[in-house]
Amino acid sequence: MKFVEYPDREFLMLKLADVIAGELADFLRREGRASLCVPGGTTPGPIFDTLSGVDIDWANVAVFLNDERWVPEDSPRSNTRLLRERLLVGRAAAAQLVPLYAPADQPEDRLAELAEGIAPHLPISVLLLGMGADMHTASLFPGADRLEEALTDSAPTLMALRADAAGEPRITLTAGPLRAAMNIHILITGAEKRVALEKAQHLTPAEAPVKAILANATVHWAE
Ligand SMILES: O=C(O)[C@H](O)[C@@H](O)[C@H](O)[C@H](O)COP(=O)(O)O
Numbered sequence: 001m002k003f004v005e006y007p008d009r010e011f012l013m014l015k016l017a018d019v020i021a022g023e024l025a026d027f028l029r030r031e032g033r034a035s036l037c038v039p040g041g042t043t044p045g046p047i048f049d050t051l052s053g054v055d056i057d058w059a060n061v062a063v064f065l066n067d068e069r070w071v072p073e074d075s076p077r078s079n080t081r082l083l084r085e086r087l088l089v090g091r092a093a094a095a096q097l098v099p100l101y102a103p104a105d106q107p108e109d110r111l112a113e114l115a116e117g118i119a120p121h122l123p124i125s126v127l128l129l130g131m132g133a134d135m136h137t138a139s140l141f142p143g144a145d146r147l148e149e150a151l152t153d154s155a156p157t158l159m160a161l162r163a164d165a166a167g168e169p170r171i172t173l174t175a176g177p178l179r180a181a182m183n184i185h186i187l188i189t190g191a192e193k194r195v196a197l198e199k200a201q202h203l204t205p206a207e208a209p210v211k212a213i214l215a216n217a218t219v220h221w222a223e
Contacts, residue, residue, distance in 0.1 A: 001201070002218040009189055010046070012222040016187060017050035020126055023183045025056050027125040033060040035121040036095075037173070038087065039130035039138070040065060040079025043187055047128070048086035058091055062121040064098040066129055067139035067172035070107045070160075077168070100158075100171055107160035107171040114171065115158040122157065127181035129217075131210050132165075133192045135200045138178060139163075139170030140209035150174040151205050151212050175205070175212040184217040186210070194221055 006012035020036070027034035038044060063083065071077045073084075080101050088097055098117050102110040131137045140150055141163035150159050155174040162169050178184075188197060197219060200208035 001214045001216075004218060004220050006220065006222040009222045012187075012189070012220055013046035014050055016128075016185060016220050017047045017054070020047070020128065020185065021051060021054040021056060023126045024061060027182075028057045028060055033062070034125040035062045035064070036126050036128075037064055037066055037124045037178075037181065038083070038128045039187070040068070040082050041130045043130050043189060044128065045082070045086050047187070048083070052087050052090040052092040055091060058094040059096075061092075061095045062098050063087065063092075063095045064118060064121065065100045066127075066137075066178070067170055068100040069139075069167065070101070070169040070171060072103065073101065107169050111158055111160055111171065115156060118157055118173075118177075122177055122180070124177065124181035126183045127178060127185065129178070129184070129186045129210075129213065131186055131188050131193060131197065133196050134165060135196050135203070135208035135210050136163075136165070137186070137210040137213060139166060139172035140175065140212070141166050141170075142207060142209060147209065148206060151209065152176075175209075178213050179216070184213060186213070186217050186219045188219060188221050190223065197221075 024034045104110045129137045144161040144163035153176045200211050205212035
């Protein structure tokens with residue numbers, strides 16, 4: 001794991017957006033297409049604001065979430081809604097959104113078709129992850145009902161998980177496709193998450209799911 005500390009959050013968001021744009025541009029130059037997998041939650045909005053204005057060939061970029069809360073897209077809890085409002089605007093409106101949600105009562109009802117949509121875009125070119133103070137990443141929550149399976153390399157690409165801390169049911173990429181990403185960035189802010197990250201390094205992935213992705217990741221932190 002590589003750890004990069006920034007003087008403040010604003011600088012972190014600008015720099016990391018720049019790094020991600022550079023990595024996407026490299027993939028586009030070499031392969032003519034790229035995939036970008038991003039978190040929802042409250043932290044990444046400013047990165048999305050900057051990235052959405054970057055001048056790259058967005059039409060050949062597939063964008064999808066690390067995980068989604070099983071709520072309709074008009075819910076304030078919808079990560080897809082965040083993507084539509086903050087990332088897929090401006091120049092980035094040309095990108096292809098690969099859905100991690102489709103209307104249904106339970107994620108299991110749509111899992112197979114959503115996984116089929118993601119498959120052509122693996123391995124992920126550029127992966128941005130968030131982390132909770134409980135050391136979850138994507139929707140791999142400590143104590144989640146199917147966490148053990150989701151951490152194995154033989155797990156399907158996408159799984160539905162339930163955890164008390166998660167609120168609604170979740171759909172999430174599993175550890176395998178996350179670990180296999182070509183570039184992995186973890187974005188965390190604040191003292192509490194820094195302490196949690198340090199703790200995670202001494203725990204097992206079952207106790208601290210972010211540990212399953214740490215080995216090849218660069219962690220970006222500001223107070
Ligand atoms: O749907 C989600 O909640 C996310 O994708 C999740 O994995 C997130 O990255 C962390 O919970 C951190 O969230 P915050 O940035 O809000 O602290």
